[in-house]
Amino acid sequence: MAASRTIVVAGAGIGGLTAALSLAAHGFRIIVLEKAERLEETGAGLQLSPNASRVLVELGLQPRLATRAVIPEAISIMSARHGGEISRLPLGEAAAFRAGAPYWVVHRADLQGALAAAVDDHPDIELRLGCQFEDAAPHAKGLTVVHRSGMTRHQELATALIGADGIWSTVRQHLFPQVQPQFSGLIAWRGTLDATQLPREYTSCRVQLWMGPNAHLVAYPISGARLINVVAVVPGTWNRPGWSAPGEAAEIKNAFASYKWPGPARMMLNAVDDWRKWALFTVPEGCDWSDGAVALLGDAVHAMLPFAAQGAGMAIEDAAVLATTLSESAGDNAAIAAALKRYGRLRRARVGRVQRAARRNGRIYHLNGPAALARDWSIRAIGPQRLLARQDWIYDWRV
Numbered sequence: 001m002a003a004s005r006t007i008v009v010a011g012a013g014i015g016g017l018t019a020a021l022s023l024a025a026h027g028f029r030i031i032v033l034e035k036a037e038r039l040e041e042t043g044a045g046l047q048l049s050p051n052a053s054r055v056l057v058e059l060g061l062q063p064r065l066a067t068r069a070v071i072p073e074a075i076s077i078m079s080a081r082h083g084g085e086i087s088r089l090p091l092g093e094a095a096a097f098r099a100g101a102p103y104w105v106v107h108r109a110d111l112q113g114a115l116a117a118a119v120d121d122h123p124d125i126e127l128r129l130g131c132q133f134e135d136a137a138p139h140a141k142g143l144t145v146v147h148r149s150g151m152t153r154h155q156e157l158a159t160a161l162i163g164a165d166g167i168w169s170t171v172r173q174h175l176f177p178q179v180q181p182q183f184s185g186l187i188a189w190r191g192t193l194d195a196t197q198l199p200r201e202y203t204s205c206r207v208q209l210w211m212g213p214n215a216h217l218v219a220y221p222i223s224g225a226r227l228i229n230v231v232a233v234v235p236g237t238w239n240r241p242g243w244s245a246p247g248e249a250a251e252i253k254n255a256f257a258s259y260k261w262p263g264p265a266r267m268m269l270n271a272v273d274d275w276r277k278w279a280l281f282t283v284p285e286g287c288d289w290s291d292g293a294v295a296l297l298g299d300a301v302h303a304m305l306p307f308a309a310q311g312a313g314m315a316i317e318d319a320a321v322l323a324t325t326l327s328e329s330a331g332d333n334a335a336i337a338a339a340l341k342r343y344g345r346l347r348r349a350r351v352g353r354v355q356r357a358a359r360r361n362g363r364i365y366h367l368n369g370p371a372a373l374a375r376d377w378s379i380r381a382i383g384p385q386r387l388l389a390r391q392d393w394i395y396d397w398r399v
Helices: 014-025 050-058 092-099 108-121 170-175 249-255 263-271 311-327 333-365 369-382 384-389
Strands: 006-010 029-034 045-048 074-079 084-090 104-107 125-129 132-139 142-149 152-158 160-163 182-194 206-212 215-222 227-235 245-247 275-282 294-296
Touching (some): 006 014, 006 152, 014 108, 014 125, 014 311, 045 311, 084 092, 084 369, 160 170, 170 294, 206 333, 249 275, 294 333
Parallel strands (some): 029 125, 074 206, 160 294
Antiparallel strands (some): 074 084, 182 227, 182 275, 215 227, 245 275
16 A cells, blocks of 8 residues: 555544545545454443534435434523523524534444444545554655554554544654643543433433533433433542443432432433443643644544533544645645644644633533522523524534
């Protein structure tokens, strides 16, 4: 395989697979290295607002997701202090038409499966499972990328290497070993339940955001609305690296057992039998995005708190911008390095703004006492249409 049009992508998560498809659409040949022996996306659900779904639609993913992704009718903002809904932001088909792309809620495994199937069908993409990136060294024709499969080391000639290998990125460690993920002091608990386990009024096609004292809860339908995805976020000191560890149901239920949490919220928590927990780490703002012919993408460079529902969305956007900037380069070493620098410049300000919005949302969700009362009053006073319009800067993005 010639190095001049070959790009190696480390990581076959949502960002890495989207990057592979986006780059291949611009005529590059792609090798995707994934250290796992098989693709098993951790976690449960995620939200894809129009800025992200638009990229996936343009890549031809909509037919593959049509029976799995759910278009919620609304986002219901719920207050533990108030006892119920304080505002309902309209979504549905009308909002999708206005934005030019749908708002999807989807199981991570369904999205990764659709991306992987598209990758398998593409003649210019090779997915290598059980392959761990180890090293990259520049030379006159580009890069030599070293990876290991079992006990065997291999080398590939490539024009660029993209590190899409997550918050604990080996590629980032290779480039910028001084950049280390930081624990936020928050833990996300995740689980799913069958929609038939709840009364009908609590399984309507909407995203529920419950805000309460020092904690919040999000629930929405996934997998063709057959399942309800539940995420509860609480402070804690447990901070084991990784994406998924078993969680004791009694621990998270006790955190929401207070009289301050209304019955419907506790009912959803009690209906989940199998909990997984995830310590929320972030990558500090200001991390460099590239060095020569090597660049970072998604959580490897900007892992953020999930409170703007944009973690996957920003990785998908990264992939689209990366592919466009590389397609505009002349192809020699200097041009590739310049294109990757430009990619970082194009993404840095927007991603930083989303990171800050996520942190701010987390503080707002967890307010207590008079501050929570003022928050609820403000949300009602602003009204659903104006609240939704405040998201236009995120949702209306295009490459």
